[in-house]
Amino acid sequence: MEQNTSDSDHAVENLTCIVCPRSCVIKVERDKETGSIISLDNALCKRGKVWATRELLNPVRIVCSSVRVLGGAESLTGVKTDQPVPKEKIIPVMNVIRNCVMRAPVSVGDMVIENPADTQCRIIATRSVAARQITG
Ligand code: SF4
Numbered sequence: 001m002e003q004n005t006s007d008s009d010h011a012v013e014n015l016t017c018i019v020c021p022r023s024c025v026i027k028v029e030r031d032k033e034t035g036s037i038i039s040l041d042n043a044l045c046k047r048g049k050v051w052a053t054r055e056l057l058n059p060v061r062i063v064c065s066s067v068r069v070l071g072g073a074e075s076l077t078g079v080k081t082d083q084p085v086p087k088e089k090i091i092p093v094m095n096v097i098r099n100c101v102m103r104a105p106v107s108v109g110d111m112v113i114e115n116p117a118d119t120q121c122r123i124i125a126t127r128s129v130a131a132r133q134i135t136g
Contacts, residue, residue, distance in 0.1 A: 010038060015055065017048040026052045060084035065097045067112060069129045072104030078126035079112050085119045092117035104131040 011032050017024045026048060029038040037056060043049045054060070064080040085093055096116040106129040113123040 009033070015052050017043060017051060019047050019051045024048055028052060028056065030056070059087045061087055061090060063090055063093050063097075063123075064126075065094060067097060067123075067125075068101045069106055070101060070103050071132055072106065072129040073132050074129050077102065077106045077129045079123050080126050081116075081119070081121045082124050083121045085117075085121055089117050089119050093119060093123075097123060102129075104129050 009032060011030050013028045013030070015026045015028055017026055022044060024042055024044050026043045027039075027041040029041075030036065031038060035056075037053060040049050040052055043052065062081055062084050064078070066076045067079050069075055069077050079097060081093065093116045096113060100113055100123075102110075102112060102125075106125050106127070108125055108128050110125040111122050112125055115121070116123055
């Protein structure tokens with residue numbers, strides 16, 4: 001987000017929309033004191049306005065990471081949140097993931113952690129890991 005100009009009451013910023021490849025640069029005018037949105041311009045469609053409003057007032061992200069796997073053919077599996085979480089919860093969620101260890105086998109879609117950092121989401125596995133074959 002780029003801060004462009006401002007006067008005494010309003011601040012104007014440019015926000016590049018990431019919803020589709022057109023990458024419209026949405027001009028946002030906000031009240032400096034309250035942060036409320038006064039106007040949104042240059043978005044070619046409603047989806048961009050919805051995205052910009054959420055990005056400014058309640059930004060959320062899907063969190064992706066990896067978790068250690070014991071007894072597996074590989075030592076890590078990929079994981080992600082099953083829904084976007086508020087940006088300020090990303091580090092608390094990562095801290096929960098960092099302390100997690102799974103046991104093989106792991107299948108895609110397995111629930112790894114429920115309600116990490118009180119986000120009401122679930123962490124799910126995004127990669128299968130077979131149990132290690134014991135030979136000899
Ligand atoms: S405003 Fe609409 S057309 Fe423009 S980048 Fe966003 S989604 Fe695409």
